Amino acid sequence: xxxxxxxxxxxxxxxxxxxxxxxxxxxxxxxxxxxxxxxxxxxxxxxxxxxxxxxxxxxxxxxxxxxxxxxxxxxxxxxxxxxxxxxxxxxxxxxxxxxxxxxxxxxxxxxxxxxxxxxxxxxxxxxxxxxxxxxxxxxxxxxxxxxxxxxxxxxxxxxxxxxxxxxxxxxxxxxxxxxxxxxxxxxxxxxxxxxxxxxxxxxxxxxxxxxxxxxxxxxxxxxxxxxxxxxxxxxxxxxxxxxxxxx
Numbered sequence: 358x359x360x361x362x363x364x365x366x367x368x369x370x371x372x373x374x375x376x377x378x379x380x381x382x383x384x385x386x387x388x389x390x391x392x393x394x395x396x397x398x399x400x401x402x403x404x405x406x407x408x409x410x411x412x413x414x415x416x417x418x419x420x421x422x423x424x425x426x427x428x429x430x431x432x433x434x435x436x437x438x439x440x441x442x443x444x445x446x447x448x449x450x451x452x453x454x455x456x457x458x459x460x461x462x463x464x465x466x467x468x469x470x471x472x473x474x475x476x477x478x479x480x481x482x483x484x485x486x487x488x489x490x491x492x493x494x495x496x497x498x499x500x501x502x503x504x505x506x507x508x509x510x511x512x513x514x515x516x517x518x519x520x521x522x523x524x525x526x527x528x529x530x531x532x533x534x535x536x537x538x539x540x541x542x543x544x545x546x547x548x549x550x551x552x553x554x555x556x557x558x559x560x561x562x563x564x565x566x567x568x569x570x571x572x573x574x575x576x577x578x579x580x581x582x583x584x585x586x587x588x589x590x591x592x593x594x595x596x597x598x599x600x601x602x603x604x
Contacts, residue, residue: 363493371555378563379444381434388427392450396420398461406460406469416457423453444561451557455481455550462543466536477544485551488516520548 399420403413427446434442459477460469467473495512527542 367493372559375559375563378440379447379560381443384443384447387450395454399457402464406464407471423449440564448561462540466540481551484548520545
């Protein structure tokens with residue numbers, strides 16, 4: 358089995374592991390508390406980073422657009438009860454915060470060094486991709502069959518190890534040595550959350566897929582019912598024919 362087939366199999370497994378959509382309450386918390394907090398932190402530190410000021414302004418205005426868009430999507434969901442819009446709203450805020458938090462942490466604890474910002478941003482992109490590809494070969498055999506649940510849990514724990522080590526080191530060193538090490542604590546948390554980007558996407562569109570599944574189930578049930586009615590009609594007609602023939 359090639360890489361593409363394995364990736365499709367892995368994507369299907371992770372997608373089927375999602376059992377619910379994005380919570381409306383969680384979306385409101387992000388919209389009214391967490392996202393504004395991240396946005397204001399970025400605004401308060403943007404002048405101290407080594408990023409070009411034009412880029413900082415673009416990120417700042419993009420943040421405003423994302424929040425307004427998320428607000429409108431949330432209002433539209435409230436009026437029309439469409440949970441997919443809540444998922445899209447949460448995805449937009451999650452992605453913005455995901456790539457802005459490294460900038461905030463580097464500025465706050467490392468004087469906004471440009472190289473370190475670039476290093477963190479690249480690691481947040483490559484880390485989940487590399488682990489995702491490795492997972493496609495480790496958790497399934499050459500025929501595409503998934504290995505035991507226990508084995509998959511052990512491998513999943515190993516995937517979390519690098520980010521958890523950064524979190525532990527950052528927490529310990531920031532306590533006993535210097536606040537500078539908070540940057541590694543933040544980095545580890547960001548790497549940990551980077552592993553769930555695709556899950557946020559699946560959760561966002563879960564109501565849409567679930568609705569399609571319900572529609573397919575209803576169609577199938579309707580076809581079965583129609584076949585049963587036709588079979589019953591044929592049986593009644595055969596009995597009527599037999600009675601007439603014996604008369």
